[in-house]
Amino acid sequence: MIPRCFLKSSLVALATASILPQIAWAHFIWLKAEPAKQPGGTATIRAFFNEEPEPDAAFVKYTKNLQLKVDGQTVPSTQGEESRNADWAGKLPTTVDTEHDLGVMTKGEKSYRLKYTARAQTGVLAPTAKEGSDTLRVRLIEVDGQKLVEVLFDGKPVAKARIKVYPASGEPIDATADDQGRATIAGIAEGTSALWANHVDATPGTKDGKDYPETRYYATFTYNPSAQAGGTASASDEVPPTSFATMPAPAVNSFGGAVLGKWLYVYSGHVGRTHRYSVETTDKHFRRLNLEDRKTWEDLPLEKDLQGVALVADDKALYRIGGMAAKNKVGEDEELYSVADFSRFDPETKTWTKLADMPEPRSTHDAVVIGRTVYVAGGWTMDGDSDTSPYPKSTLAFDLDHPDAGWKVIPQPFQRRALSVGEQGGKLFVLGGLVGGGMKVDKRVDVYDPKSGTWSQGPDLPGGGRTEGFGTSAFAVNDRLYYSGASGRIYRLSQAGDAWESIGAWSLPRITHRVLPGPGRTLLAVGGNAKGKQTPVIEAIPLPETPAAAAAGE
Structure with a gap:
């Protein structure tokens, strides 16, 4: 030397x-x-x-x-x-x-x-x-x-x-x-x-x-x-240090989730074994968690038990969109049907109001509110036999301020289900999902600009696992889009919208969950399938600051 x-x-x-x-x-x-x-x-x-x-x-x-x-x-x-x-x-x-x-x-x-x-x-x-x-x-x-x-x-x-x-x-x-x-x-x-x-x-x-x-x-x-602060907790016998709250039984995946005010809402979902469906495997609860005390769960009126359902919120109400209902009992041939339902829930009166049905039924889709418009993308239309279920060829938009106008149909350059959607910079991002009749995962990201009415492609989802891109969840906090999937990694879309950045990881990697905003600058992972079974653990992680200098790498 x-x-x-x-x-x-x-x-x-x-x-x-x-x-x-x-x-x-x-x-x-x-x-x-x-x-x-x-x-x-x-x-x-x-x-x-x-x-x-x-x-x-x-x-x-x-x-x-x-x-x-x-x-x-x-x-x-x-x-x-x-x-x-x-x-x-x-x-x-x-x-x-x-x-x-x-x-x-x-x-x-x-x-x-x-x-x-x-x-x-x-x-x-x-x-x-x-x-x-x-x-x-x-x-x-x-x-x-x-x-x-x-x-x-x-x-x-x-x-x-x-x-x-x-x-x-x-x-x-x-x-x-x-x-x-x-x-x-x-x-x-x-x-x-x-x-x-x-x-x-x-x-x-x-x-x-x-x-x-x-x-x-x-x-x-x-x-x-x-x-190794995150530990190696399993879905069943350990509580990770990132634990925020616990779901009451039964834990669910493929459910509707949203945050409005001080409440986290969980609508129905799938219970029981993976890929087994019947009237008994759909949860019969609509609940909300008080995000301030992190313990109080309140039961709410359930309009219809569903899985593969979307739940979104504006600043006053919740909106339930689509989903799948099973008509068969345990042991019988599966009869699975997507629904076209669209309903509004008033958290003050705790009542549901039916709105205009979607043009076609769909489930395992996702939805997001951008401005005052609800966007619905992806999914498939089940009519008893999943092997022949068609995929919708369009994204839907519903103006909440002009409900009489009904649903706007937007042709789309993809057909995928079991995906997630989110918003950044006023644009709709459609992330990953399944293509074809099997379990082929597509990591493609499609971007819709409501101002120009045009589609483009964003950066593909990162991750090398064969299931990465299936059953992901996404949500925007402070106009930055975050998503997570099977790897447990948490990614943030770059400010320019052209790359994904690793910013953290859940202690319990999960799919078919919901990523939602928590109190302060936190992100929640709610429900989902972790290590082959539904987890009741709700995790919270603090989000890093996003100043312009940090985004520019300076």
Whole structure:
């Protein structure tokens, strides 16, 4: 390593934020995932540049262009005094990564390419977990009950990899990986040590017009086992720290949900085994939860028990739209029928008023209020036999201020069901869903602009799981659209509407649930199917701030 006195004198000559060879020789990118300081708060992910695994304000400008990533998705971040910081709500991710390619540089007469990677880990990985290609990564795995550091390049073990360990106290210690790229490092599993490893790839190449004979990789690693604040709760026997309230029995999925005033409303829904339908598997309750005391549930008059139903609210009333009713009993052939119902519920008088039916029945659709107009998109029309159920070819709009005008039919460039819809910037976003007669998931996002009356495509839904995009839920808070699905990740649409940003995760990943606004700047996950059964747990996570500077990544 180069003496620190030489490094400090070299820094004086730096005139730009680009990382030059002098500093790169002995300083690295580090990541740390720090749990929330208080219950209900947000955790912090920090990226910083230093020789040692602690931030130094003198080097903060070198983190300006770093992108912090979870599951390959960029996490919104801002520049702090010592580090680049990202808020994370709910359960912390198992891994957070960042990297920086410093390009081709010269030391003496030798040229080489220099690439840095950094990882923060909050949980132990299985040795079979796959890593990205063409880069160096250090990770913590567990083999036969033993926690081991593993060094991989291009997804393959780096035999005899050089490792530098930074213990909680004392000087750094050198270590070497075995032939499988693995090593036992004191303090790593307890989160009291940090380390970096390096690897030289002798493959020559050219970058920015400069030739290089080799690439030198440096990968840092930190581990914080206490950062698993979200726990590993199951849907049945544990209460996660993000728990906000509990549904009275029976818990439901594929229900209607809305928030109006201080109340959270839950309308009917599916109970019992997945994909089993009868008159007994549709909940016979319409309830509301007091969001202030988080305990009081009040039963309300149920107009009709349904599942795959939409429930939305304006500033005075609730609106129930469509849904599916089963006519068969348990053990009989299924007879499932979509309905065209449209009704208004007055929370003051607790009465229902029938409004104009939709042009055709539909269920497993979704709806949202934009301005004073209710938009309904997606779904299918069931008429006893689900195998032959057609998909509507149009989105519907209903002007609440001019009910006599009835439903407006808007041709749409898609046919999907089990989707979600939301609003941002006055536009309708239709997210994911199923296509065809089977369970093929489409991650496409369609966007309708009411002002121009035109459709466009938005950014596809992120996530690599085969069910991601099915049974999602979405809602806008402070004109930013949030959605979640099977992975449990919570995503926010960028301010420009062209990308999805990871901002947090539920402790209980769920589908066919409802994402709704909670008290203050919180987001709720209500009901849904978690690990194959309905969960009664309602979770709440704090939402990160969304100032213009943060949205711009400044």
